[in-house]
Amino acid sequence: MPGQELFQPNPPADPSQLPDSILEYSVKLNTKDYLKPDELKNIQMFRRAADYIAAAMIFLNDNVLLKDKLTHDQIKPRLLGHWGTCPGLTMVYAHINRLIRNNGIEALYVVGPGHGAPAILSCLWLEDSMSPFMPEITQDNAGLKKLISRFSAPGGFPSHINAATPGAIHEGGELGYALSVSFGAVMDKPDLVVACIVGDGEAETGPTATAWHAYKYIDPAESGAVIPIVHVNGFKISERTIYGTMDNKEMTALFTGYGYQVRIVEDLENIDQDLAASMDWALGEIRTIQKAARSGNPIVKPRWPVLILRTPKGWFGPKAFHGELIEGSFHSHQVPLPNAKTSDEELSALHDWLSSYKPEELFTESGVPVPEVLSIIPEKAQLKLGQNPDSYSTYVPLITPDWKPLCGERGSQDSCMKAVGRFLKEVVKENPTTFRVFSPDELVSNKLDAVLDDSGRNFQWDIASRGKGGRVIEILSEHTCQGMLQGYTLTGRTGLFPSYEAFLGIVHTMMVQYAKFAKMAVETTWRQDVGSLNYIETSTWARQEHNGFSHQNPSFIGAVLNLKARFARVYLPPDANCFLSTVSHCLRAKNYVNLMVGSKQPTPVWLSPEEADQHCIAGASIWKFASTDGGVDPDVTLVGIGVEVTFEVIAAAALLRKLVPELRVRVVNVTDLMILSSSGTHPHSLTDEAFDSLFTKDKPIHFNYHGYPIELKGLLFGRPRLDRITMEGYKEEGTTTSPFDMMLCNNTSRYDVAIAAVRAGARVNPKVAVDAHAKESYIKHLIKKDRDFILEHGKDQDDCFDTPKFD
Numbered sequence: 124m125p126g127q128e129l130f131q132p133n134p135p136a137d138p139s140q141l142p143d144s145i146l147e148y149s150v151k152l153n154t155k156d157y158l159k160p161d162e163l164k165n166i167q168m169f170r171r172a173a174d175y176i177a178a179a180m181i182f183l184n185d186n187v188l189l190k191d192k193l194t195h196d197q198i199k200p201r202l203l204g205h206w207g208t209c210p211g212l213t214m215v216y217a218h219i220n221r222l223i224r225n226n227g228i229e230a231l232y233v234v235g236p237g238h239g240a241p242a243i244l245s246c247l248w249l250e251d252s253m254s255p256f257m258p259e260i261t262q263d264n265a266g267l268k269k270l271i272s273r274f275s276a277p278g279g280f281p282s283h284i285n286a287a288t289p290g291a292i293h294e295g296g297e298l299g300y301a302l303s304v305s306f307g308a309v310m311d312k313p314d315l316v317v318a319c320i321v322g323d324g325e326a327e328t329g330p331t332a333t334a335w336h337a338y339k340y341i342d343p344a345e346s347g348a349v350i351p352i353v354h355v356n357g358f359k360i361s362e363r364t365i366y367g368t369m370d371n372k373e374m375t376a377l378f379t380g381y382g383y384q385v386r387i388v389e390d391l392e393n394i395d396q397d398l399a400a401s402m403d404w405a406l407g408e409i410r411t412i413q414k415a416a417r418s419g420n421p422i423v424k425p426r427w428p429v430l431i432l433r434t435p436k437g438w439f440g441p442k443a444f445h446g447e448l449i450e451g452s453f454h455s456h457q458v459p460l461p462n463a464k465t466s467d468e469e470l471s472a473l474h475d476w477l478s479s480y481k482p483e484e485l486f487t488e489s490g491v492p493v494p495e496v497l498s499i500i501p502e503k504a505q506l507k508l509g510q511n512p513d514s515y516s517t518y519v520p521l522i523t524p525d526w527k528p529l530c531g532e533r534g535s536q537d538s539c540m541k542a543v544g545r546f547l548k549e550v551v552k553e554n555p556t557t558f559r560v561f562s563p564d565e566l567v568s569n570k571l572d573a574v575l576d577d578s579g580r581n582f583q584w585d586i587a588s589r590g591k592g593g594r595v596i597e598i599l600s601e602h603t604c605q606g607m608l609q610g611y612t613l614t615g616r617t618g619l620f621p622s623y624e625a626f627l628g629i630v631h632t633m634m635v636q637y638a639k640f641a642k643m644a645v646e647t648t649w650r651q652d653v654g655s656l657n658y659i660e661t662s663t664w665a666r667q668e669h670n671g672f673s674h675q676n677p678s679f680i681g682a683v684l685n686l687k688a689r690f691a692r693v694y695l696p697p698d699a700n701c702f703l704s705t706v707s708h709c710l711r712a713k714n715y716v717n718l719m720v721g722s723k724q725p726t727p728v729w730l731s732p733e734e735a736d737q738h739c740i741a742g743a744s745i746w747k748f749a750s751t752d753g754g755v756d757p758d759v760t761l762v763g764i765g766v767e768v769t770f771e772v773i774a775a776a777a778l779l780r781k782l783v784p785e786l787r788v789r790v791v792n793v794t795d796l797m798i799l800s801s802s803g804t805h806p807h808s809l810t811d812e813a814f815d816s817l818f819t820k821d822k823p824i825h826f827n828y829h830g831y832p833i834e835l836k837g838l839l840f841g842r843p844r845l846d847r848i849t850m851e852g853y854k855e856e857g858t859t860t861s862p863f864d865m866m867l868c869n870n871t872s873r874y875d876v877a878i879a880a881v882r883a884g885a886r887v888n889p890k891v892a893v894d895a896h897a898k899e900s901y902i903k904h905l906i907k908k909d910r911d912f913i914l915e916h917g918k919d920q921d922d923c924f925d926t927p928k929f930d
Contacts (some may be wrong), residue, residue, distance in 0.1 A: 153399075163500045176241075182199060183272070184272040188483075217246075230316070231292060234295060236302065238283050251500075255289075286647060293609075298328050298331075299329065302331055303337055305329065306610065307612075310341065315347035317348075318352065319351050322356075333602060333603050334603050337598075339583055340581055344413075350402070351430070353379075386427070386430050391434070399433075401430050402430075437456070444750075455904065459476075527703075527733075530700045534926070538570050540569050559615045562600040563598065563599050565621065566595060566621065569622075570723040579592075605630040605634065620656075624673065625673070638690050643689055652713040655714060662723060671858050677829065678902075692807075696739065697792050742794060743795065743817060758888045760791055763790070764794075775876035776875035779877050782901070785890040787888070796838065821844060822887060823846060825876065826848065827852070828852035860913070862923075
C-alpha cells in the first residue's frame with residue numbers, strides 16, 4: 124500500500140533516515156518558466172524596491188534614496204528593527220498581489236514574525252495604502268522620507284505590526300497567535316482568503332502548535348480559507364530554530380499527519396517561479412474544497428494546502444562582516460550593521476548594501492515607484508492588502524433579542540449560565556452569520572448547552588462530528604479559542620468566550636496584546652469600531668463541584684483590571700436576571716474587553732427583570748429588602764460582589780436581624796466592579812459624593828468579594844476614609860470540599876460577614892458594643908458546629924442555601 128512506510132512499528136532512530144517515500148506526500152509542480160518574463164521581472168523589481176525601503180527604514184533618517192554618499196549624521200541615533208525576516212515577507216507580499224490581481228480575490232495578510240514591520244510598511248507604501256489613512260505619507264520623495272525616518276523613532280512607527288498599520292488584524296508584539304487569528308478571520312466570510320506567515324521561531328510556540336488543527340473547524344461551505352506559509356529561515360535571535368533543523372521528509376511527515384497537503388518551496392535560483400506556481404496551486408486546492416462543499420457534496424477530511432518556504436535569513440543583506448557570517452545566520456536577525464552610526468567601515472558596508480538594490484532603477488527622480496514595480500499591484504483600492512475593508516470597517520452590530528421574557532421570577536432559583544444559555548440560543552437565531560461562541564470544551568459543563576438546541580458544534584473533520592454550520596467552536600485550547608475570537612472580532616463580527624474561571628488566565632497575555640491593539644485602533648482616525656471581546660467566567664472556586672484546589676483561580680479579574688481604563692469592564696452580576704441584562708449589554712458594546720463572572724449553579728433570583736435592569740445600569744444599589752429600615756442611617760454597610768458571596772451577605776443580614784436586632788445594617792450589591800475605582804480614574808467610577816451616598820460618608824463598610832482582596836484594595840485606593848473599610852475574598856484556601864466549607868475556608872461565609880458587622884457596629888453603636896463579645900463568640904460557635912457537620916457527613920446542612928427570610 125503506498126505510503127504504508129509512514130506507519131512502521133519501529134521507525135528509524137535517526138529521523139534523517141526516514142524513507143524517501145514519505146516525500147511522495149509533498150506536492151510536486153512543474154515550475155520551470157512558470158511566469159512570463161515580464162511578470163517575473165516586475166515581481167523581482169517589486170521585491171527589490173520593498174527590500175530596499177525595509178533596510179533603509181532600519182538605518183536612515185535622511186538621504187533615503189541614496190542620492191549621495193551616506194554620512195554618519197544620516198544614520199538614526201538608535202537602530203531598531205528586524206531585518207532577517209523581511210526579504211521573505213516582502214516576497215510573499217509580492218506574490219499575494221499577483222494572486223489578487225490575477226484572480227480578483229479578497230485577501231488579508233497576517234504576519235506572525237512580529238518585528239517584520241519594515242517589510243510590511245514598505246509594501247504598503249509601494250501599493251499606496253499609506254496615504255489614504257495617513258495623508259502625509261505620500262507616494263513621492265517627501266512621503267518616503269517621512270516613512271523611513273519615522274520608523275522606530277519617537278512618535279513614529281513601531282518595529283512590529285500594530286493597529287496603526289493598514290491591513291493589520293493582528294498585534295505582532297507576541298509570537299504564537301497569527302494562525303488562530305487567521306482562521307477566526309475567515310469564519311463566515313466565504314470569499315476571504317488569508318495568507319498567514321508563520322515564522323519558524325513562532326512555530327515553536329504552544330499556541331501555534333495547536334492552531335494547526337484550526338482548519339478542522341472551518342466549514343468550506345460558509346467560510347473562507349487560510350493559506351498557511353511556514354517561513355523557514357533557520358534562526359531566531361541567537362539559535363537555530365527547531366523547524367530549521369528539520370529536513371523535508373520530517374516536515375512532510377509532520378504536516379501530512381496534521382492533515383495538510385504539503386508543498387515545499389525552496390528553489391532559490393527560481394524562487395519566484397516556484398512560489399508563484401505554489402500559490403496558484405494552493406488557491407486551486409482551496410477552490411476545489413469550497414466548490415465541493417458549496418455544491419452539497421463536501422469532501423470528507425479535505426486536505427487544505429500548506430507551503431513550507433525555505434529562504435536564507437536576511438537574504439540579500441550583507442554576506443559577512445568582520446569574519447562573521449550575516450546572511451543565512453542569526454547575525455541578520457535584527458540589525459546587521461549595528462555600529463553604522465559611528466564606524467566608517469560599517470557605514471561604507473551599509474552604503475554598498477543599499478546601493479546593491481539599485482534604487483535609481485526602482486524610483487523616479489521624484490520618488491515615485493517605476494511602472495514595472497506598480498504593475499503587480501491590484502488596481503482596485505479595496506483589493507489592496509492594506510485597504511481591504513475587512514481589516515478596518517466591516518463591523519456588523521449584533522441584534523440582541525429581548526432578554527426579559529427569559530428571566531426567572533423573583534424569589535425563584537435559577538442558574539446564571541442556564542439563563543444565559545437560553546439567551547444565546549436566541550442570539551444565534553437573530554445573528555446566523557455574525558456571532559460565534561468559542562469555548563474550550565466546557566460549554567455543557569458550564570450549563571450553556573441551550574445554545575446547542577438549534578445550533579451544533581462546528582467540528583468538521585469527519586462525517587460523524589461534522590457541525591454543518593454550527594455556531595459553537597469547541598477546542599480544548601484556550602489559546603486557539605482566543606486567537607479565533609480575536610480574528611473574528613477584528614473583522615467585524617461578535618464572539619463570546621465562556622470558560623472555567625481557573626483557566627482563563629491561560630490567555631492573559633493574548634488578551635493584553637489584543638487590548639493594546641484596541642487602544643491603538645481607537646487612537647487612529649481611520650479604524651472604525653469593532654465589537655467587544657467578551658468573556659464569561661464561570662465554574663468558579665465558590666461552587667467547585669468535584670474539582671479541587673487546581674480549579675480555584677479568579678485572577679483573570681485582576682488581569683482585566685490592569686488594562687487601560689478606557690477598555691476594561693468587569694461585571695459580577697448577582698443573579699440570573701442581572702446576568703441576562705449584563706450579557707445583552709456586553710454583546711452590543713464596542714471596543715471593550717468585557718469580563719462577566721457568574722455561577723452555573725442555581726441560586727436565588729433577587730431582582731425582577733425591571734429591578735435587574737435598573738441595578739445593572741446603576742452598577743450598584745442598596746438592597747432595601749435585606750437592609751434595616753430600607754437601609755436608612757446604618758451602623759455598617761455590608762457589600763456583596765459576586766453571586767455566592769452576595770448570598771452570604773444576604774444570609775448574614777438575616778442572621779444579624781435575629782441575633783443582633785439593635786445593629787442597623789445596609790446591604791449593597793456591586794455588579795459593575797469599575798464603579799469602585801477612585802473618582803475620575805475610570806469612565807464608570809462613582810464620584811466621591813455618589814460613593815458616600817451609596818456606602819455612607821463615615822460608617823464602617825465590609826466588602827465580601829469574589830476575587831482576590833488585593834484587587835479591591837487597588838480599586839478603592841484614593842477614596843477618602845479608607846480606614847473604615849474591611850474586606851474578605853478568595854485567599855487560596857480550600858480543596859475538594861463542600862460549597863459552604865469553601866466560604867468558611869476563605870472567611871467569606873455569612874458567619875464571617877456577621878462577625879465583621881458586629882465588630883464594626885460596636886464602634887459606632889453602644890447598644891451593639893455591650894454584647895459584641897458574646898455575639899461574636901456565639902457566631903464562632905456556629906462556625907465550629909457547621910464545620911464539624913461537614914467533616915462528619917461530607918456535605919453542607921440541608922438548609923444551608925435556602926433563600927434567607929426577612930420578617
